[in-house]
């Protein structure tokens with residue numbers, strides 16, 4: 001499919017909605033993305049034609065659903081460059097993937113006085129699970145601070161790593177600052193020191209071509225709803241040799257090989273980590289979303305979105321009294337800012353009344369707010385269905401909002 005913005009927008013039915021009688025300008029894509037018609041249709045297709053529980057049925061529908069689910073696993077593996085389907089574990093989303101890794105890595109590898117390096121820009125879901133592990137194991141979470149531009153310093157990482165360090169947990173793209181972190185170099189530094197690396201790909205997967213083997217991360221997580229797929233489905237990639245060493249996260253059906261009161265043995269990868277009926281509808285529909293993205297081309301998407309971000313940065317920051325939060329040299333699709341003399345929430349409320357959906361607050365990154373000593377930011381985040389006209393509308397609405405506050 002060629003990159004034709006009108007054709008692309010026409011595939012997202014929600015984009016023609018009106019709010020308060022005004023055209024919807026949806027700039028909250030870092031929170032969740034809108035869904036194309038093919039994704040919406042796929043949900044109905046599964047329920048209308050082959051809904052049946054997977055993996056344990058001999059009947060036709062169960063086989064069709066199982067094949068569709070396992071084909072979807074191939075699509076996910078291919079999308080992120082994983083070597084095999086056994087590396088792909090389906091979860092409810094990035095948060096569950098992160099908790100799974102923190103819990104199982106904690107059980108298997110972390111003992112008293114060990115250290116877990118977590119960057120200061122992490123979403124709470126890549127900080128709190130590690131704090132829980134640290135508390136359980138008597139280990140320590142070590143903060144990898146960013147500079148005022150919102151960039152992480154690799155020399156600083158070298159200094160933070162000690163013989164006690166077990167894992168570095170860092171986001172690929174910051175959901176608040178937009179920073180794109182140098183994940184390949186981070187992995188190199190960590191591995192040189194025998195330290196594992198987890199990359200939170202929640203905000204990179206819709207914007208950047210992902211190749212987990214090139215990145216050489218040990219774990220990579222993402223959520224389907226951030227990449228035009230449904231809610232309640234996500235994935236975890238892990239290296240085979242590590243996943244094999246980790247204990248199960250939850251017990252139940254699917255994750256076992258055999259069960260008796262005396263001894264239970266566990267299933268092979270990836271099923272060892274997929275207890276219970278999986279969200280097979282979500283999985284099948286997620287694959288549809290990924291194929292939709294592939295049909296447009298992630299490189300084309302990235303180029304277009306970079307243009308949007310540059311345009312938005314230049315337009316929005318031309319307004320007096322608007323100050324950016326997050327000015328890293330390498331950014332993707334997120335523009336956070338504060339308005340002098342106005343609480344972000346009030347700015348967001350005014351923009352909303354003009355039909356513009358942005359997010360305000362701490363974006364589940366309270367340590368980022370503490371770094372800058374601010375209560376929150378206004379965040380506009382872009383997807384490839386957004387346009388320069390929409391950014392102009394944000395600009396004009398913001399000019400009006402600023403006037404109201406001055």
Ligand code: PLP
Pocket residue numbers: 030031093094095096123125126171173174175200202203223
């Ligand atoms: N990590 C980052 C960087 C995020 O932006 C988010 C969601 O905003 C998450 C993790 C959590 O994702 P989910 O709520 O889909 O589990």
